[in-house]
Amino acid sequence: MKQPVTVLGLGSMGSALAGALLDHGHPVTVWNRTAEKAAPLTRRGARLAATPAEAIAASPLVVACVLDYRVLRAVVEPESLRGKDFVNLTSGSPEQAAEAAEWFGAGYLDGAIMTTPEGVGSAEVMVLYSGPRPVFDAHAPALAALGDPVYLGEDPGRASLYDAALLGLMWSAMAGWLHGTALVGAEKTTATEFTPVAIRWLGTVNRFLTRYAEQVDEGRYPGDDATVDVQIAAIGHLIHAAGARGVDNALPELLRGMMERASAAGHGADSFASLVEVFAGRVAAR
Ligand code: NDP
CATH class of the missing domain: 3.40.50.720 (NAD(P)-binding Rossmann-like Domain)
Incomplete structure (x- = not known):
C-alpha cells in the first residue's frame, strides 16, 4: 500500500x-x-x-x-x-x-x-x-x-527565498513579454503571432543567463559580447518605438535608469551582468 x-x-x-x-x-x-x-x-x-x-x-x-x-x-x-x-x-x-x-x-x-x-x-x-x-x-x-x-x-527558509526570487523573475519576464506584445500589437500583430517568436528568443536569453551566472559569481563582467553602454543605446530604440505608438514605457524607462546607474558607476564597458551591482545595493541610488 x-x-x-x-x-x-x-x-x-x-x-x-x-x-x-x-x-x-x-x-x-x-x-x-x-x-x-x-x-x-x-x-x-x-x-x-x-x-x-x-x-x-x-x-x-x-x-x-x-x-x-x-x-x-x-x-x-x-x-x-x-x-x-x-x-x-x-x-x-x-x-x-x-x-x-x-x-x-x-x-x-x-x-x-x-x-x-x-x-x-x-x-x-x-x-x-x-x-x-x-x-x-x-x-x-x-x-x-x-x-x-x-x-x-x-535551511527551512530556502524554499521561500527561491520562491520569492523566482516569482520576481516570472513577473519581469511576463511584463517584458506584455510590453513587447503591446508594441507589436500597435502594428496589428496578434499576441498569438508574436508569442512563438518571443518564446524562441527566451531560449537565447537562457544561454545569456548561464554565461552571466559565472560572471556574477566571479564579480567580473567582461563586456566582450554587448556592453551596458551599447544596451543603453538599444533600449533607447525600444523606448522610441513604443512611445511613438502610444505604448506605456514605465518598464523600459526603469530598466534604462538602472543601466545608466551601472554605467555611471564605471560599468559602461562591462556586460549586462554588471547590473547585479545595482540590484545588490552596491551602487548608490540617484
Ligand atoms: P484559497 O483561498 O483557495 O484557499 C485558502 C485555504 O485556507 C482554504 O482551505 C481556506 O479554508 C483556508 N483558510 C483561510 N482562512 C482560514 C482560517 N481563518 N481558518 C482556517 N482555514 C482558513 O487559496 P489557495 O488554495 O489558492 O492558496 C493556498 C496557499 O497556496 C496560499 O498560501 C497560496 O499563496 C499558495 N499557493 C497558491 C497558488 C495558486 O496558484 N493558487 C500557487 C502557489 C502557492 P476555507 O475553504 O474554509 O475558506
Missing part, C-alpha cells in the same frame, strides 16, 4: 494537492474549515476528518496548504504533530518558514509550489523543499505525486 497522506486545507491549491495524491493511489485523509469543499475528494475515496487533530492522527505524513502562516498556526497544534512529518506548502517569507520550523519541530519541511493548481501533479512542475534532509528523503516518493520535488538544503 502507498503511504497514507493527510492534507490540511482544501482551497484551490490544497484540493489539487489532495487530488494528485489520490491520482497516485495514496490513501488520503483531508480536513478543511469549510467541510463541503471536501465533497469532490471524498467521492474519489478521500476520508474527511472532523478536526485537524483527527486528520493528522490518520497519516505519518501531513501536508498543509492554507491561506497564510497565521492560519497555519491557528489550525495546526504542534503537540498533535508528535511523531509525524509535516510538509507546509503555504506561501510565506523565509523568516516565517524559520519561525515555523522552530514552532512545529524536527519533522518540519517547508515548501513552495511553482505552479497554479492545474499544474499540480505534472512532472514538469517544480515543488521546492527545504528543511531536514532525512524528512525529504523519506517522503520524496509521495511528494513526487505533486510535481518534481526539488530539495534546496537544510
Whole structure:
C-alpha cells in the first residue's frame, strides 16, 4: 500500500494537492474549515476528518496548504504533530518558514509550489523543499505525486527565498513579454503571432543567463559580447518605438535608469551582468 497522506486545507491549491495524491493511489485523509469543499475528494475515496487533530492522527505524513502562516498556526497544534512529518506548502517569507520550523519541530519541511493548481501533479512542475534532509528523503516518493520535488538544503527558509526570487523573475519576464506584445500589437500583430517568436528568443536569453551566472559569481563582467553602454543605446530604440505608438514605457524607462546607474558607476564597458551591482545595493541610488 502507498503511504497514507493527510492534507490540511482544501482551497484551490490544497484540493489539487489532495487530488494528485489520490491520482497516485495514496490513501488520503483531508480536513478543511469549510467541510463541503471536501465533497469532490471524498467521492474519489478521500476520508474527511472532523478536526485537524483527527486528520493528522490518520497519516505519518501531513501536508498543509492554507491561506497564510497565521492560519497555519491557528489550525495546526504542534503537540498533535508528535511523531509525524509535516510538509507546509503555504506561501510565506523565509523568516516565517524559520519561525515555523522552530514552532512545529524536527519533522518540519517547508515548501513552495511553482505552479497554479492545474499544474499540480505534472512532472514538469517544480515543488521546492527545504528543511531536514532525512524528512525529504523519506517522503520524496509521495511528494513526487505533486510535481518534481526539488530539495534546496537544510535551511527551512530556502524554499521561500527561491520562491520569492523566482516569482520576481516570472513577473519581469511576463511584463517584458506584455510590453513587447503591446508594441507589436500597435502594428496589428496578434499576441498569438508574436508569442512563438518571443518564446524562441527566451531560449537565447537562457544561454545569456548561464554565461552571466559565472560572471556574477566571479564579480567580473567582461563586456566582450554587448556592453551596458551599447544596451543603453538599444533600449533607447525600444523606448522610441513604443512611445511613438502610444505604448506605456514605465518598464523600459526603469530598466534604462538602472543601466545608466551601472554605467555611471564605471560599468559602461562591462556586460549586462554588471547590473547585479545595482540590484545588490552596491551602487548608490540617484
Ligand atoms: P484559497 O483561498 O483557495 O484557499 C485558502 C485555504 O485556507 C482554504 O482551505 C481556506 O479554508 C483556508 N483558510 C483561510 N482562512 C482560514 C482560517 N481563518 N481558518 C482556517 N482555514 C482558513 O487559496 P489557495 O488554495 O489558492 O492558496 C493556498 C496557499 O497556496 C496560499 O498560501 C497560496 O499563496 C499558495 N499557493 C497558491 C497558488 C495558486 O496558484 N493558487 C500557487 C502557489 C502557492 P476555507 O475553504 O474554509 O475558506
